[in-house]
Amino acid sequence: MAPMKTIFALASGVGRAGMAVYRLSGPAAGRTLVDLTGRPLPEPRRACRRRLCDAAGDVLDDGLVLWFPAPRSFTGEDVVELHLHGGRAIARALTEALLAAGLEPAEPGEFSRRAFMAGKLDLTQAEAIADLVDAETTAQRRQALRQLEGSLSGLYDDWRERLLRCQAHLEAEIDFSDEDLPDGLGEAARTALAALGEEIGRHLADGRRGERLREGLSVAILGAPNVGKSSLLNRIAGREAAIVSSIAGTTRDIIEVNLDLSGYPVTLADTAGLRDAAEAIEEEGVRRAKARAEIADLRLVVFDAAALPALDPVSLALVDGRSLIVVNKSDLASVTLPERIEGYPVLAVSAENGDGVDGLLAALGEKASELLDGSGAPVISRARHRRALEETETALRRALEASSAELAAEDIRLAGRELGRITGRIDVEEMLDVIFREFCIGK
Ligand SMILES: Nc1nc2c(ncn2[C@@H]2O[C@H](COP(=O)(O)OP(=O)(O)OP(=O)(O)O)[C@@H](O)[C@H]2O)c(=O)[nH]1
Ligand SMILES: [K+]
Ligand SMILES: [Mg+2]
Numbered sequence: 001m002a003p004m005k006t007i008f009a010l011a012s013g014v015g016r017a018g019m020a021v022y023r024l025s026g027p028a029a030g031r032t033l034v035d036l037t038g039r040p041l042p043e044p045r046r047a048c049r050r051r052l053c054d055a056a057g058d059v060l061d062d063g064l065v066l067w068f069p070a071p072r073s074f075t076g077e078d079v080v081e082l083h084l085h086g087g088r089a090i091a092r093a094l095t096e097a098l099l100a101a102g103l104e105p106a107e108p109g110e111f112s113r114r115a116f117m118a119g120k121l122d123l124t125q126a127e128a129i130a131d132l133v134d135a136e137t138t139a140q141r142r143q144a145l146r147q148l149e150g151s152l153s154g155l156y157d158d159w160r161e162r163l164l165r166c167q168a169h170l171e172a173e174i175d176f177s178d179e180d181l182p183d184g185l186g187e188a189a190r191t192a193l194a195a196l197g198e199e200i201g202r203h204l205a206d207g208r209r210g211e212r213l214r215e216g217l218s219v220a221i222l223g224a225p226n227v228g229k230s231s232l233l234n235r236i237a238g239r240e241a242a243i244v245s246s247i248a249g250t251t252r253d254i255i256e257v258n259l260d261l262s263g264y265p266v267t268l269a270d271t272a273g274l275r276d277a278a279e280a281i282e283e284e285g286v287r288r289a290k291a292r293a294e295i296a297d298l299r300l301v302v303f304d305a306a307a308l309p310a311l312d313p314v315s316l317a318l319v320d321g322r323s324l325i326v327v328n329k330s331d332l333a334s335v336t337l338p339e340r341i342e343g344y345p346v347l348a349v350s351a352e353n354g355d356g357v358d359g360l361l362a363a364l365g366e367k368a369s370e371l372l373d374g375s376g377a378p379v380i381s382r383a384r385h386r387r388a389l390e391e392t393e394t395a396l397r398r399a400l401e402a403s404s405a406e407l408a409a410e411d412i413r414l415a416g417r418e419l420g421r422i423t424g425r426i427d428v429e430e431m432l433d434v435i436f437r438e439f440c441i442g443k
Contacts, residue, residue: 008098009106009442010091017086024080025111032101033065033080042067054097061090075111076118109436112443123424124152129443131214138263143213151378156422163416166192170409197396204389210379213372216265220292223302224312225249225273228328231351233270242270249273252285254292264368274314298367299323305333324363330355391418
């Protein structure tokens with residue numbers, strides 16, 4: 001095996017800042033610190049003030065240095081942290097000095113990858129670090145923290161252990177029963193596997209709460225042309241994100257704004273007015289609007305108060321349990337607004353003067369919490385986990401139906417392998433690149 005390289009990266013944000021934190025990891029980290037400071041290594045894990053110079057003796061900066069000898073460090077290797085002043089010139093000079101010392105710039109996610117290799121984190125925890133850094137709302141931050149603390153690791157490891165136990169029992173039965181092999185599964189294994197299958201099934205039926213929370217809830221504003229969809233988006237976003245005009249068919253592309261709705265991440269999308277379009281570009285806009293209506297977690301179906309009692313039939317067809325009914329232009333209403341449409345409560349608003357918008361946001365927040373909040377039990381946070389769990393469940397079901405003990409044991413082995421892939425207990429090499437690629441540099 002090639003000797004482990006020593007890597008470095010700016011772990012804090014790039015650009016002008018009061019402070020910048022650089023991280024070095026690998027066998028040459030300690031020697032590099034000695035060379036940069038011209039002093040012996042400081043006491044482990046204690047911040048010390050030091051002046052840093054390059055090989056020519058030019059002063060780079062004056063700051064704090066920390067020394068984390070292996071294995072008690074983030075990566076499990078020798079690690080050095082340099083807390084310097086933020087700024088591009090310092091970053092450039094330090095980078096040159098480190099390159100000259102033979103260190104290499106870290107790849108995205110390389111620190112976390114080394115931590116995983118050293119057994120400091122499992123894959124769900126490594127993914128949680130990426131999520132935590134990306135978290136934009138309170139609920140996202142909490143979910144990532146729970147996962148980093150091992151909520152998913154604990155659950156999946158426990159399931160995997162139970163599977164391995166069943167597998168061991170079954171294989172013992174096969175090995176020691178000489179002539180008359182037991183048919184299929186033993187009673188005890190059957191009960192244990194069926195219970196496990198049910199638990200995994202319940203975990204899978206979480207309404208995609210964790211994944212939605214990570215990705216943000218997708219909310220689409222839909223309705224006929226000119227009902228004020230773009231005006232409503234702008235009112236909620238607090239800025240002129242979309243073009244508003246009195247010409248029907250103004251919006252074509254989907255315009256998205258990201259909102260933090262009482263801690264829940266929401267992507268609100270404005271769409272083209274639904275109608276039989278007059279020309280090709282608008283037609284494409286309508287096609288995109290309909291596609292978004294299909295995939296959205298929630299729909300705001302907007303009607304025009306000035307057009308009442310007439311209700312656009314295309315919009316009406318979109319109303320279901322996933323929608324909130326909005327009647328806009330309440331300031332123009334000449335008739336009393338209905339309390340319900342198709343049995344669903346009506347939210348009256350005026351995008352023009354802001355009336356009713358707080359009520360709409362409150363209703364949206366309630367829906368978001370219904371879709372995203374759970375019992376507090378750990379939830380699946382990534383499609384990668386969901387796929388592996390589905391494979392596990394399928395293999396378990398096959399094991400329960402298997403005609404011989406050997407076939408059942410093989411399926412149980414497959415199920416355990418799928419579970420192990422989630423936390424990275426087994427068979428991980430090929431997945432590592434995919435997982436750590438989405439990290440940013442310095443993590
Ligand atoms: N009086 C009043 N006018 C409104 C209100 N909301 C929007 N309008 C007006 O209605 C017209 C259409 O508004 P838009 O926001 O462009 O409507 P839209 O639904 O996005 O239209 P398309 O993109 O063409 O489908 C504009 O002239 C707006 O100023 C409202 O609450 N009250
Ligand atoms: K319009
Ligand atoms: Mg519009």
